Amino acid sequence: MHLIRPVQGRPLTTSTPSLLRPTTSQAGPALTSEKYPQLKRNPSFKSLTSEDVSHFRKILSPGSVLSTLATPDAPATEAEELHAYNSDWMGKYLGQSRCILRPKTTEQVSQILQYCHAQRLAVVPQGGNTGLVGGSVPVFDEVVLSLNNMNKIRSFDPISGVLVCDAGCVLESLDNYVAEQDHIMPLDLGAKGSCHIGGNISTNAGGIRYLRYGSLHGSVLGLEVVLPDGTVLENLSTLRKDSTGYDIKQLFIGAEGTLGIVTGVSIVAPPRPKVQTVAVLGVDSYESVQKTFIAAKQNLTEIISAFEFWDRSSMNMVLAHAGTNARDPLADEYPFYVLIETSGFKKEHDDEKFSEFLEMVMEKGFVTDGVLSENASQITMFWYLRETIAEATVKTGPTYKYDVSIPVPQLYNLVLDTRQRLTDMGLYKEGSADYAVKEVTGYGHVGDSNLHLNVVAKEYSPTVSSALEPFIYEWIANHKGSISAEHGLGLMKAPYLCYSKGPSMIQTMQRFKQLMDPHGIMNPYKYLPAAEKSA
Amino acid sequence: MSSLRILVGCKRVIDYAVKIRVNAGQTAVEVAGVKHSMNPFDEIAVEEAVRLRERHTKDPASGSPKVEEIIAVSCGPAKAQETLRTALAMGADRAIHVEVDEKQAANLQPLAVAQLFRAIIEKEKPHLVILGKQAIDDDAGQTGEMLAGLLNWPQGTFANKIDITGDNAMKVVREIDGGLETLSTKLPAVVTTDLRLNEPRYASLPNIMKAKKKPLVKMTPADLSVDITPRLETIKVTEPSKRQGGKKVESVDELLDKLKNEAGVL
Known part of the structure; x- marks a missing residue:
């Protein structure tokens, strides 16, 4: 048997950012503070001292504190070791943190924040560090609180499908875990091999299953959050329905760590579809992409799980970047490509619907050519084309x-x-x-x-x-x-x-921020416009 | 020979990306509700037949003979027809389905398949038979060789290159331990495919639609007067032993202790 049997799923797409991460061989990127001279360090923040580092060493085990400051009981860590936490995978941002903390428990996170709050030490929470907007890396010398070591699954209920886990669990490992019990994580994205569920929630991530399973605002049932003063907000509810009081967890979904640190997550996983089919279609115009989309919504309604598109330029970059890993699935070149995935539970049912749909869009001329997956490895290959675009652009x-x-x-x-x-x-x-x-x-x-x-x-x-x-x-x-x-x-x-939110919305956001984080230590310089101080 | 008739084998197997599970009774692997597709080596066989045809159509002066017809054959349960439709969508012209029930299909053995193929070949009289070197479900890897033996035809197994020149001559480059071996033979012959022979194409939508209208003939082992009673008995099917997970230790002392007292290697 000379074929290598890959793990079920789409293994080629799992580690986009980590593949790209160390770009240290080139002259590294400029410091964020130099690239954006308009950003000024907030003088009310304390500069880290070796006493602070000693204090962190009392809270955490010795290996869980990395600092370029030496303390009486431990030597300084090489700056090199902090690089991965100070930089993003695109090589666009570079911070100057001198201390990385990697707690293992919510209690430790609480103690750290309590101390930072009292000492006015600024903190950047960091998950898998796969972000694209510089939200998870420090700008100046903020302390990085990485959730890498908080990666335990706390419980899974196969009846309700509710998973409770630490915020530092990697999305793909969670998906593999629930897959064993015939469930699926309600979100999936290119960075799944590295990104953390806590980071997904803090950025309100979408991804390719959004069309089917909707927003995290619906699938997250509860959160455990450490507030900036160290208070642990315990709201790990596993209830689908709960209409008691303000739904405070919603505030932390997409808050990017500016209001507190998500340490625990309760999320509902839907039943895992048993059959999947993927088609890649060649389309002549964006107009036809839309017509195909409308037809798909009307005819594949309950089985459609993704409708993606990309243009010629994306395809060229992917094919150039992928080398022998991918090839153009169609005989001719098209200005637009559409990928449609269906997921369901009965093959005959889905096949019949899908092939009727495909026949229709071809007859009507929306689609000129296309391929339909005949086996699981073709599904992997077709998704590879779509999911490699982000990586291919950065390589270009x-x-x-x-x-x-x-x-x-x-x-x-x-x-x-x-x-x-x-x-x-x-x-x-x-x-x-x-x-x-x-x-x-x-x-x-x-x-x-x-x-x-x-x-x-x-x-x-x-x-x-x-x-x-x-x-x-x-x-x-x-x-x-x-x-x-x-x-x-x-x-x-x-x-x-x-450009997206009016003044009354922004002012209300700033008031929330002021209420939750009066000293502004959480992920500073980001998220909200610097504007006038709302204090 | 002015033109070539090619017959290819297409077995329906559990998809190679599926994680295999042994059934509770340890008599076989779980097949219910599991994704199936064409045996990857058979896909390579279909692709090679279609490429032989294209070699002539693209360049008639290449010396590669015209391919008159490509016939896809599958022995299996009713759903094997899906596999044949895939072969038709890839470029085969017609298909023959030797239908056996699910239970018989689960234990259809290489000799029986080779005999079914022989019976079909005696009717269809192809010049070249291309089969996968093995099916990835039972990994027997015997059908091609048995078939060549039954027909008393030459065989080129584990092919990674096939060249057909005029005058009934074929060259097959074989993958062997430590290198390649080139064989020359006369047609008719049996070839079995190895992984590197080609990279199969995707079936395009227009071709999938055309494939629905291509002829597919159904027959039974009885129609071919072949007895498919199994000759081999499966005693027990078990999973390979699970890999033990690694462990992290906190200190060198703990590591030494574990090496001494748990692993017993020091």
């Missing part, structure tokens, strides 16, 4: 990533308008590698009106940044979209929140 060059919500009819216009603007400014020419911008590419979750606009440049430069921002944010505001659909705000989008 430094990438400006925008993750936005736009009503479906206008969705792709943003790509076209951005291309046009960059062309007019002399920064880009389609098909030429001699310009500041190499590729302007669009892909994403049509099913959720979510576009990923990626601008691949020769290098990160002020010229390109200023051509893109605030142009893109203004465009989105004009089209009633959101500047962040599923990646969060982080450092990157904090100044632009006003």
Whole structure:
């Protein structure tokens, strides 16, 4: 038997960010504080001392504290070892933290925050560090609190499908765990091999099962959160229905660690579908992508689990990057590709529906060519094409990533308008590698009106940044979209929140922040616009 | 020979990406509710037949003969027809399904399959038979060899390259331990495919639709006068022993202690 039998699922797609993580061989990225000189360190924050580090060593086991400051009982850690916690996988941000804390229990997190709160030490909570907006890395010398060591499953109830676990559990291991009991995690994304469930919740992550299972605001049933002053908010409810009092956990879903640290999660896992089929379709225009989408919604209603699209430019980058790992599934090149996945429980039923649907869209001319998975490894291959885009863009060059919500009819216009603007400014020419911008590419979750606009440049430069921002944010505001659909705000989008939310919304957010974190120590400089102090 | 008729074998097996489970009675593996697809080596066989055809259509001067017909054959339960439709979508022209019931299919042995194929081959008179080198479910790896023996035809097993030149001559490059071996033979012959012979194509939607209209003939072992009674008995099926998980130790002392007292290697 010479075939290698891979683990069930889609193994090729599991470790996107970790594959890319150490880029130390190149001249590392500039410090975030140098790249964004308008950011000033908040002088009310204390600078870390060796006494602080000694105190952390009393709370945690010795191996769980990494610090470049020596203490009487332990030598300094090499700065190199802190690098992974100070930088993001895209090589876009670089902080200067001198202390990494890796607690194992909620109690330890509580003690750490209690101390930091009293001492005015700023803290950055960090999960799998797979974020795309600089939310999980320090800007200056904030202490990094990594949840890597909090990775235990606390309970699983096969009757209700409710899973209770630590926030530092890796999404894919949770999915493997519930799979053994015929359940599936309600979210799935390219970074699943590295990202933590706590980070998913803190960024309100979406991903490719969103179309089927909906938002984390629905599937998260309860959270355990350590508030900035060390108070442990115990709300690990396993109830589907509960209408008693303010639903406080919702505030922490998508709060990016600015209100507290999520340490425990209660989430409902749906039954795991038994049969899956994937088709990749070649489509001639964005107009036809939309028509195919409408037809899919109407005809595959209860079995559809993903409707994704990407453009020619994405496909070219993936094929160039993947080498022998992937090939173009279709005989001819198309300007757009659509991937449709169905998940169900009876093969004959799903096959009949899917093939009727495919026949219809081909007869009507929405779709010109396509392939249908005949076995599980083809499912893996087809998903690989879609899930490798993010990795392929970064490999092609430094990438400006925008993750936005736009009503479906206008969705792709943003790509076209951005291309046009960059062309007019002399920064880009389609098909030429001699310009500041190499590729302007669009892909994403049509099913959720979510576009990923990626601008691949020769290098990160002020010229390109200023051509893109605030142009893109203004465009989105004009089209009633959101500047962040599923990646969060982080450092990157904090100044632009006003393009998606009005003043009364932002002021209310700032009041919440002030109430929960009066000293502002939690993940500072991010999320909310710096604006006037609301104190 | 002016034109070639090729017959390919297509077995329906548990999908190779599925995690296999042994049934409670330890008599076989679980097949109910498990994803099935075409045996990967058979996919390679179908692909090779289609490529032989394309080699001639793309370049008639290449010396590769015209392929007149590709016939896909599967011996298995009713659902084996899905597998045959896949072969038809990949480019086979017609299909023959030798239907056996689920229970018989679970224990359809290489000799019986080889005899079924012989009976079909005597009717269809193909010039070349391409089979997978083994099916990934029982891993027997015998059918091709037995078939060649029964027919008294030459065989090229574990093929990683096939070349057919005029005048009934075929060259097969075989994967053998430590290298490659090139055989020359005359047609008709039996070839079994190895993993590196080609990379099978995806079935395109237009071809999947066309495949629904291609002829598929059903017959039974009785129609072919073949007795498929099993000759081998399966005593017991068990899973390989599970790998013991690793353990983390806190200190060197603890490591030494474990090596001495638990592992007993020091």
